[in-house]
Amino acid sequence: MAFITRQNIRSLSSSAALRAAIKHVTVIGGGLMGAGIAQVAASTGHSVVLVDTSEDILKKSTKGIEASLKRVAKKKFAEKPEDGEAFVQKVLKNISTSTDAVSVVQGTDLVVEAIVENLKVKQDLFGALDKAAPEHTIFASNTSSLPIADIASSTARLDRFGGLHFFNPVPMMKLVEVIKAPATSQQTFDALLEFSKALGKHPVSCKDTPGFIVNRLLVPYMLEAVRLHERGHGSKEDIDVAMKLGAGYPMGPFELLDYVGLDTSKFIIDGWHEKDPDNPLFAPSPLLNKLVAEGKLGKKTGEGFYKHK
Numbered sequence: 385m386a387f388i389t390r391q392n393i394r395s396l397s398s399s400a401a402l403r404a405a406i407k408h409v410t411v412i413g414g415g416l417m418g419a420g421i422a423q424v425a426a427s428t429g430h431s432v433v434l435v436d437t438s439e440d441i442l443k444k445s446t447k448g449i450e451a452s453l454k455r456v457a458k459k460k461f462a463e464k465p466e467d468g469e470a471f472v473q474k475v476l477k478n479i480s481t482s483t484d485a486v487s488v489v490q491g492t493d494l495v496v497e498a499i500v501e502n503l504k505v506k507q508d509l510f511g512a513l514d515k516a517a518p519e520h521t522i523f524a525s526n527t528s529s530l531p532i533a534d535i536a537s538s539t540a541r542l543d544r545f546g547g548l549h550f551f552n553p554v555p556m557m558k559l560v561e562v563i564k565a566p567a568t569s570q571q572t573f574d575a576l577l578e579f580s581k582a583l584g585k586h587p588v589s590c591k592d593t594p595g596f597i598v599n600r601l602l603v604p605y606m607l608e609a610v611r612l613h614e615r616g617h618g619s620k621e622d623i624d625v626a627m628k629l630g631a632g633y634p635m636g637p638f639e640l641l642d643y644v645g646l647d648t649s650k651f652i653i654d655g656w657h658e659k660d661p662d663n664p665l666f667a668p669s670p671l672l673n674k675l676v677a678e679g680k681l682g683k684k685t686g687e688g689f690y691k692h693k
């Protein structure tokens with residue numbers, strides 16, 4: 385049985401206030417991840433502004449969100465398709481779009497950044513947003529591989545900055561890694577945990593260490609798969625089948641690389657190579673570099689390791 389103390393009441397009311405606080409969410413980057421995060425936040429009753437660099441990209445993001453919502457609705461409202469259509473329209477109404485991040489963050493409780501995996505670009509973005517966003521606004525990055533503390537260093541709100549690492553495809557994947565950097569306040573961390581739960585996700589707590597939990601284990605595995613293939617010790621098809629049928633993974637490593645995006649994969653591996661140049665695991669992959677140079681970025685461009693419809 386828990387005793388009610390003044391401190392308990394204070395922390396209960398502050399966590400209730402935090403829960404109530406995150407209503408307006410700005411998602412920056414309308415690509416694979418940002419569109420998914422915006423969709424899930426809007427589906428759970430948040431008011432969302434999705435930001436990208438052009439109207440054309442935002443139109444594509446909105447079309448993708450609508451298609452994904454229709455897949456969700458088809459399952460959820462199998463018996464009553466008209467309720468499914470109403471659900472799709474209601475969720476879409478919760479999302480607006482903009483190309484002006486600085487002006488939209490003026491009315492937001494939480495910024496979730498999901499732009500290109502490049503430290504300088506992320507720092508520049510957050511540096512500009514920091515000057516425009518209200519005091520209470522929490523900043524979070526969906527980075528796969530960069531230290532949260534390094535991204536946050538371009539702002540003056542280190543205590544209100546954390547990591548929210550979602551998984552692809554966001555509407556289907558239940559996990560969110562919530563990252564507490566050394567300067568992230570407990571209140572911010574709790575608010576991010578609560579927000580993840582409000583999205584219907586399962587949060588796990590992570591320290592700000594390379595790759596957090598999942599990518600610390602997943603990236604070396606993916607790297608070894610590419611090396612195995614480059615050494616001529618297995619075709620990509622056989623490696624994929626082996627990991628699906630032998631290890632029970634839903635996708636093989638080459639299918640997953642195409643799904644994640646080869647550009648994003650290259651950013652991750654190049655960044656780790658730059659930090660740890662003597663580690664042979666992180667050495668550049670001629671095969672990956674060739675595909676990226678040819679614009680074959682995986683599922684999103686129609687071709688990567690495989691051709692996609």
Ligand SMILES: CCCCCCCCCCCCC[C@H](O)CC(=O)SCCNC(=O)CCNC(=O)[C@H](O)C(C)(C)COP(=O)(O)OP(=O)(O)OC[C@H]1O[C@@H](n2cnc3c(N)ncnc32)[C@H](O)[C@@H]1OP(=O)(O)O
Binds near residue numbers: 606607649
């Ligand atoms: C040497 C140099 C090499 C470089 C290496 C560098 C490595 C770097 C790589 C690290 C990348 C890290 C990236 C990131 O930080 C972390 C990640 O996100 S890792 C990715 C995690 N994701 C996965 O592992 C996904 C695995 N796949 C799956 O779980 C499934 O395949 C799937 C995607 C859910 C799809 O399921 P399938 O059964 O295969 O296919 P279906 O099409 O039948 O779908 C099933 C079911 O799901 C519904 N659905 C699927 N997608 C969506 C969607 N986007 N929106 C809505 N609904 C969706 C679909 O409708 C089906 O529903 P049903 O018909 O069953 O009712």
Ligand SMILES: NC(=O)c1ccc[n+]([C@@H]2O[C@H](COP(=O)([O-])OP(=O)(O)OC[C@H]3O[C@@H](n4cnc5c(N)ncnc54)[C@H](O)[C@@H]3O)[C@@H](O)[C@H]2O)c1
Binds near residue numbers: 549
């Ligand atoms: N792809 C994955 O599986 C995956 C999974 C988890 C995390 N992540 C991380 O999420 C982030 C985004 O990855 P993604 O796969 O969605 O990339 P993506 O290339 O699909 O989308 C990135 C989007 O950001 C936009 N953008 C770039 N700079 C911008 C800026 N300054 N302002 C506004 N928009 C900008 C681009 O136009 C693009 O639409 C990366 O940090 C990545 O590491 C990716």
